[in-house]
Amino acid sequence: MADFNWNDLRFFLAVARAGTLTTAAQRLRADHTTVSRRISALEDALRVTLFERRPSGFTLTPQGERLKQTAEVMESAALLAQGMVADGDLALAGAVRIGAPDGFGSCFLAPRIGSLCERHPELEVQLVAMPRVFSLSKREADIAISLSRPQEGRLYARKLTDYRLGLYGTAAYLDARPPIRSRADLRGQSFIGYIDDLIFAPELDYVETIGEVVPRIKSSSLVAQLKATQAGAGLCMLPAFIAGAEPDLVPVLPEELTITRSFWLIVHEDLRSLARISMTADYIADLVRREQALFLPPPAM
Known part of the structure; x- marks a missing residue:
């Protein structure tokens, strides 16, 4: 010994x-x-x-x-x-790894995380934007963005926001087909969605919301689904905070086909007191709060 x-x-x-x-x-x-x-x-x-x-x-x-x-x-x-x-300068130095779903991580957080690094030059932000669940107990991430609140473990969770999803397609795709005025008109349409056995969270299994449809193009990545939709390959359920920023996408049956999900920010209790962790978590929460309208836009008329 x-x-x-x-x-x-x-x-x-x-x-x-x-x-x-x-x-x-x-x-x-x-x-x-x-x-x-x-x-x-x-x-x-x-x-x-x-x-x-x-x-x-x-x-x-x-x-x-x-x-x-x-x-x-x-x-x-x-x-x-x-x-x-740790003193202030030391506390705001080092690496912070953020694990997030690819849609939130790539489309919302990535374009906005740079200002955090500008404020704190000694801080290294590692953004892992992937369609998966991150284990904080295994230290796969310091901060995780999840679609649900954890039910066990020494984890601190706070709700970031609810967010709205709807069915979208391009104007060119819709113009080339008969008008969609009701759910019945969705029969025969091409759909884009998740690969069934690779859905990492039950909150993403929302095909039944649309009806009896079978996506012809499937991907584990929401960003890939977005790109396929923009290319005119079909219709896809997309978060409003992503689709609303794309002028080529048009909502389909917005009054009927709308669902709401949630984002949670999770930190392991052991890391919660570290200044670089708590400061980064507060930064993310403040970003979401200030841009709440992106996640819950007024219903389309």
Whole structure:
């Protein structure tokens, strides 16, 4: 135990959460040989095997599971200490990773995040805009934008906003087909939507809102769906904060085909007190509040 290096626990937690040396090394900004060496050193010092090495990755042993619980408590204490004693300049430096659905991340947040970096030159913002759920307990992100409020875990959540979705198509697509005056007129139309088995949140499964339709073009990416719609490939359910900024898109049956969903901002309790995290979260919330009309525009007449 005399040779035990507390810093090796950072490497241990990264591998435990990532499941592979390569992914853990990327998150730690180290090379995988260094990560492997630090894990071996920790095992030698503790005289236990912490991981089962398999071709598919690293799996915790029972001893590793027990150490992970203790290591996470130590990590929480270290983060709390950092938040308590760091001065202002240090607190607003470093990286903040934001995990967000691709529509919100790419179309709303990305064009507006630059001013945050201008205010704080030492802050590095990592925007991961992907159609997936981010695990804050595995430190896949510091801040996550979700479509629902988490029901478990040591997570702090606040509602950002409700947002409205509607059916859209291009004027050229609509002009080339019979007028759509009711839901019955949607039969025979081309639709664009999500790939059924890749829908990462139940809130995105809204085909039934339209009716008995089967999308002919499917994508896991909302941005890809948007681009296909703009190319005239069909009709698509799109958020108003995205479609409303595209002059080539026209709402279809806006009084009948409208649904409402929500965005939640989620932070792990261990990170909530860090100034760079809380400041970035407040910045995002303020952006959404000031541009509320984008998310909930007045009903189309």
